[in-house]
Amino acid sequence: MRDVAIIGVGYTKFGEMWGRSFRDIMIEAGLEAITDAGIEGREIDAMYVGNMSGGRFIAQEHVSALIADYSGFARDFHIPATRVEAACASGGLAVREAYINVASGLHDIVVAAGVEKMTDIGTEMTADVLASASDREWEGFSGATFPGLYALIANYHMHRYGTTREDLAEVSVKNHNNGSLNPKAQFRNRISIETVLNSPLVADPLRLYDCSPITDGAAAVILAPAEVAKKYTDTPVYIKASAQASDTIALHDRRDIATLDATVFASKRAYKQAGIKPTDVDVAEVHDCFTIAEIVAYEDLGFCRKGEGGMLIREGVTAIDGDIPVNPSGGLKACGHPVGATGVKQVAEVVLQLRGDAGKRQVDGAEIGLTHNVGGTGATAVVHILSR
């Protein structure tokens, strides 16, 4: 297996883009990444696309071919173009498959893209589409929505470890603060603890400001063999590890509902491949689909011991100027969560951080970065470790 580098990244502004189509936003992100890499379209050997539910959001499956076509790569070069899906972890898997392609020597230049257009259908149906990431027969059909499932995790975590309602709110406050520094974030408003605590209850104890939003957006990163990366860019970022793990899809089948074992296994595999410890991570983009998810991620990624996630946010360890800055982009909460795009955007964001190109949200001197992308309540987790 060859070493692999990322030579170009791009992502659209995230938000509700009523006037733009799925194909428009995907092409915008792809062009930004291609321009960033300074490559020409004909150099691209293959493409992977992360997308959760084009079938239901825009009545379109086969989106890999659609995007290859609208990029001009289908008719001109007939490149392989493959969609991968594992709910909200679809983007992370696109990066992983692209990585495997390049690492194997099969292809040289491979695009990993992610896209979701979520606002073209009504909100009620959106909740049901998202419920298709859970075990439909045991969870979705019984009325369990994603806020409901994560509320179970939150309640148990609070009961068992003493995590407080305020700890959850602090995650949202931090990520909104970070989002205010990111011109591409969906929400750029700074908020207070009270904003969260006084927001409408969604699924006790989770309130509106504990939940990531419904978002349109697309992201793309371009991978190349490490040995030629310097030909394209002065600042390649290397993929030191790519790991993926699964767990039961239904929450009730887990050994512990407050632990995402898929995150535990994926991150352990990633740390081993990269030869680093969790404390070596300088910046991380983690899957904060709900505030509780970020606290649980701290623990399952090994940033602290089990049950201490609340303390980490309380003590500012994960703030942008803390020891392990988490979600400087604003995370899913404030930057937004176009589900299939999120895992790719996380990688794009960490690349910007490691290059020193993250503008006002730049983490000082970041050399090693981690991305953590979760499908559903954790039946799939994908972890990447990147370095300068």
Added chain:
Amino acid sequence: MRDVAIIGVGYTKFGEMWGRSFRDIMIEAGLEAITDAGIEGREIDAMYVGNMSGGRFIAQEHVSALIADYSGFARDFHIPATRVEAACASGGLAVREAYINVASGLHDIVVAAGVEKMTDIGTEMTADVLASASDREWEGFSGATFPGLYALIANYHMHRYGTTREDLAEVSVKNHNNGSLNPKAQFRNRISIETVLNSPLVADPLRLYDCSPITDGAAAVILAPAEVAKKYTDTPVYIKASAQASDTIALHDRRDIATLDATVFASKRAYKQAGIKPTDVDVAEVHDCFTIAEIVAYEDLGFCRKGEGGMLIREGVTAIDGDIPVNPSGGLKACGHPVGATGVKQVAEVVLQLRGDAGKRQVDGAEIGLTHNVGGTGATAVVHILSR
């Protein structure tokens, strides 16, 4: 890249399985493949699942995690499990991704699975789900169904090359004849030319018997490094080539609507990788979603020159005892077409042929086999070449 072998295969009976669920049929096919390979679950390193539209057919995305879970591989081993999708080519892509994983050295034992449960929703909606494989904005929303799109191909082929209505019917007669020999086929009734010609018109010139049916079914194949394959089986079948290509998703954008360039490019790449010529192929399972698709496939795969596909079926060249037997399983037309499963079942079927285990539909002395799986009207094509 290492050489790769297939050490186990399985597929369910294809048909309308009202009393069985998506997860039931997938587990049945997987168990059959595992039993066939003589491996234990804990030996499996990763899984790829081809599925076109779980989101719309059964309101379930994230099916890779679901299947890993119900196989016991998620909770016990936390294996990577990834869904791939390119409409009706999803199964072929699952085999291809599994192949890349093993060839790269990343994993040793990898399952490629494919599944579709199509009969749990009404027929009218099924046509619309299938239309999501086309360019929704230019084709589906304008009312172009798949029979309609393939009818355009058929009309042009008949006009340009003199292919006759009877040639199309002969494909259906051949595949029904083959299906009658396959205990797992959806349709086991032999038919005559008149059956096809007198069947209801669907989209002129295509009639009911020109169209593959709506089918439930699942298939699985198990891949291993070639160097250890003999440890598991006396009859490994080797993957000599795996190739994939894309084309414009909308038919009207093609240079020639009677040619599937994705098939042309994928098969050329595959022949090159395998170091063989089209005439070296002893048995093929090709994508006969409509009778015209099989005739066009003959040409685009290089079994004959462009325009001569009608002659091939007329002269019996592709009959089970012909020079290049095509679709001895009954093909999509008679064996059935559970869209995400089809590409995997094609590979499973060719493995049975090359082993000499294909029962009454056995092709004498087959040593080299080819599979050809198409997404939509040919925006994606996947070709595998297998050998004893």
